[in-house]
Amino acid sequence: EAEVAQSPRYKITEKSQAVAFWCDPISGHATLYWYRQILGQGPELLVQFQDESVVDDSQLPKDRFSAERLKGVDSTLKIQPAELGDSAMYLCASSTRTGTHTDTQYFGPGTRLTVL
Amino acid sequence: AQKITQTQPGMFVQEKEAVTLDCTYDTSDQSYGLFWYKQPSSGEMIFLIYQGSYDEQNATEGRYSLNFQKARKSANLVISASQLGDSAMYFCAMSRPNTGNQFYFGTGTSLTVIP
Numbered sequence: 001e002a003e004v005a006q007s008p009r010y011k012i013t014e015k016s017q018a019v020a021f022w023c024d025p026i027s028g029h030a031t032l033y034w035y036r037q038i039l040g041q042g043p044e045l046l047v048q049f050q051d052e053s054v055v056d057d058s059q060l061p062k063d064r065f066s067a068e069r070l071k072g073v074d075s076t077l078k079i080q081p082a083e084l085g086d087s088a089m090y091l092c093a094s095s096t097r098t099g100t101h102t103d104t105q106y107f108g109p110g111t112r113l114t115v116l
Numbered sequence: 117a118q119k120i121t122q123t124q125p126g127m128f129v130q131e132k133e134a135v136t137l138d139c140t141y142d143t144s145d146q147s148y149g150l151f152w153y154k155q156p157s158s159g160e161m162i163f164l165i166y167q168g169s170y171d172e173q174n175a176t177e178g179r180y181s182l183n184f185q186k187a188r189k190s191a192n193l194v195i196s197a198s199q200l201g202d203s204a205m206y207f208c209a210m211s212r213p214n215t216g217n218q219f220y221f222g223t224g225t226s227l228t229v230i231p
Contacts, residue, residue, distance in 0.1 A: 042221030107161035
């Protein structure tokens, strides 16, 4: 069964350090999403890609966060420098191209980030 | 403005019993989708069931069914014959048309199945 892959599963870092997360969506899925989930809350969208293009990054704190999907397949989310408030679960999801309300988003296992 | 409301922070159910998790939503769109996800303590979000706004019949997937009441803007998840493995967080989500299918998520309900 096709799955969304993410690595690492866990990351502990000190504040002011740089961290990077990787996501490989389900093969053929053109749309890729990065979410941040703070403990006790639902996921919140950080950035959305359609192929290699950014569709929406309005909620991405651009002073410290960056995201890329250079070849329209896998994607990297980077934080530099990390702050204590960045401690959260970072989830990647993908869906098919149609972009209609019927598309299901499939999630990866997530990366749990702890900033000390 | 909050689009998805899950009013039950925590629920308990006896093993083999049925349980209903509540979800209400707010939208002025005619076309939208409603989704339920399960999130175990390990963290991954597992897709359970989908209901389209134009679907006249309630969706079902195995032990999961969605009680869709469009006029009330509610999309409650019903889990029948609860199992210990059903203990997890459950999130309701709504897709936003014309945004490339972005989702609004609720705050979740923690379900504990008691043996």
